[in-house]
C-alpha cells in the first residue's frame with residue numbers, strides 16, 4: 001500500500017499526447033466546443049442525456065452563465081478530475097474527459113468523455129481516453145476505472161476496447177430513447193491490466 005501514489009484529485013495536470021493535450025479548462029477559450037457538446041442532439045442521445053430527438057434549445061445568457069460557472073469551477077474540485085481535450089494541431093478544445101465518482105476505500109472511479117462533432121472520428125477520443133486513464137492508474141494509484149456505454153454507441157465501445165476496457169455486464173433497458181429501451185454495457189479496466197499493456201491491449205489492435 002505504501003508505495004502507491006497518493007490519490008490527489010485536487011492536482012489538475014496537463015497530459016500531452018501525440019494528437020491531443022488534456023489540460024484544465026480555460027472557459028473563455030473553450031466555450032465554443034463546450035457549447036457545441038451541450039447543444040448537439042447526437043451527443044445528447046449517445047450520452048443518455050435525452051429521451052428522444054430534441055431541437056437544440058436556443059442558447060441564451062442564462063445557459064452561457066451556467067456553462068461558464070460549471071467549467072470555471074472544475075479546477076476547484078478535489079474529488080474528481082475534469083480536463084479539456086485539446087487538439088494539438090489546431091490548439092482548439094474539442095471536448096472533455098472526466099474521472100468522477102471517486103471511491104477512495106476501493107481506489108476506484110468512473111470515467112466519461114464527450115467530444116463535439118468537430119473532434120470526432122479522428123482518433124482524438126481514443127488517445128484522450130488513454131491519457132486520462134493512464135494518469136488514473138500511474139499517478140492517482142487507482143485500481144479500477146469503470147464506465148457505462150449504451151448499446152447504440154459502438155464507436156465509443158470500440159474506442160474504450162482499444163484502450164483496454166473490458167465489458168463486464170449489461171444494465172438491461174437502462175435508457176428509454178424515442179420510445180425504445182436501450183441496454184447499457186458496463187466496462188472496466190483494472191490497474192494490473194494497465195500495467196501489462198499500458199492502454200494498448202493486443203486483442204484490440
Ligand SMILES: CC(C)(COP(=O)(O)OP(=O)(O)OC[C@H]1O[C@@H](n2cnc3c(N)ncnc32)[C@H](O)[C@@H]1OP(=O)(O)O)[C@@H](O)C(=O)NCCC(=O)NCCS
Nearest residue numbers: 046113114115120121122123124125126149154155156158
Ligand atoms: C466516443 C468518442 C469519445 C470516441 O472518440 P473518437 O475520436 O470519435 O473515436 P476514435 O476516432 O478515436 O475511434 C473510434 C473507433 O471506433 C470505430 N468506429 C466508428 N464508428 C463505428 C461503428 N459504428 N461501429 C464500430 N466501430 C466504429 C472507428 O473505426 C475507430 O476504431 P479504429 O481506430 O479501430 O478504426 C467520441 O466520438 C464522442 O465523444 N462521441 C460523442 C459522445 C459520446 O458518445 N460519448 C461517449 C458516451 S459513453
